[in-house]
Amino acid sequence: MTNDFLKRIRQRAKDQSSRIVLALDYTDKDPEKLEAKSRKIIEELGGNLAAVKINYHLLLPLNLESVKRIVKTAHETGLQAIADMKLNDISSTNLTAGNYLWSAGFDAVIANPIVGFEEGLAPLIDQAHSDGRGVIFLVYMSHKGAEDGYGLTVLDENGNRLRLHEVFLERAVKWEADGVVVGATKPSIISYVAERLKGSRPIFCPGVGVQGGSHIEAVQAGADFLIVGRTILYSDNPAATTERIRSDVWAPHQET
Secondary structure (H helix, E strand, C coil): CCCHHHHHHHHHHHHHCCCEEEECCCCCCCHHHHHHHHHHHHHHHHHHCCEEEECHHHHCCCCHHHHHHHHHHHHHCCCEEEEEEEECCCHHHHHHHHHHHHHCCCCEEEECHHHCHHHHHHHHHHHHHHCCCEEEEEEECCCHHHHHHHCCEEECCCCCEEEHHHHHHHHHHHCCCCCEEECCCCHHHHHHHHHHHCCCCCEEECCECCCCECHHHHHHHCCCEEEECHHHHCCCCHHHHHHHHHHHHHHHHCCC
16 A cells, blocks of 8 residues: 555655654743744754654644644655644544644644544545545554553454454554554564554554663564654754664664
């Protein structure tokens, strides 16, 4: 499976020999400082990145014009921009969010497949794909409490017992999502997902470093992209930390 978003992010990863998605998880009470720090770190580290991810750390305190400028800086640096909203609502709300995100320049959005397909995510996926954008499904999060939800045992329509994350993975394939999110803290689940997907769509793994996930173990298990935030943003030397992670994991796993 390929679409414009997947082609762009895979090409970027190959060109820069990087599978790092920088999560811009800055916190600052001053919106101007938030925007300035975000744009500065993109310009500083962009050569070692494949993409940036923006979530509520920036989406709530900043106005849309500020977000547009950050996304524009990412694009000028050759990066893809992913909106991490974990969209989980009826289609009219998802479409409205999509309209704002695409107008801001985002290349993809993360969504929660629990909301369902018809009158849920189907219109958003169609909207995104019609404009060369992507929708990435949340399959298993990286925090310690993730098992309380994603590890639940459920019955499918045929009465088979499955883990909730297994259901979400099957939905990602059936509904033509453009990637899946699986926590780097769950290498066994990454391996399971990688075996099921067989490279048809990328696996994005958050939780590297601060949350305890190993970038090396995640990639060895089958991760295509590593979502890294605080480990880089708040290190003594963000450039050196980024380069270390980049070089550690590119050579052993070069196909994205």
